[in-house]
Amino acid sequence: MEAKINYQFSAALWKYEGKGSWYFIALPKRLSNEIRKNNFQFEEGWGRLKIIAAIKSIEWKTAIWFDSKKETYLLPIKAEIRQKERIKEGDTIAITLKV
Secondary structure, three states: OOOOOEEEEEEEEEEOOOOOOOEEEEOOHHHHHHHHHHHHHHOEHHHEEEEEEEEOOEEEEEEEEEEOOOOEEEEEOOHHHHHHOOOOOOOEEEEEEEO
């Protein structure tokens, strides 16, 4: 799949308190619904959709997962990205997704 559409939004970083203590950004529901409507056929298992994400000066290949409980996609933010951009839990971050 070739990245064709850029989506931009801002959202707060939060920490999942379960096993692994992952950090995520939940996409705004309206944006998530638009992305899912237009790209559902590209989803893999568990609602996984490959994307390219960008925060500040860092761009990387990753995936978003559709969380049926929150009814939105979640973008995991790994430690390397958080450290390089000095992002901590609760910070609101401007993000670009290429789908």
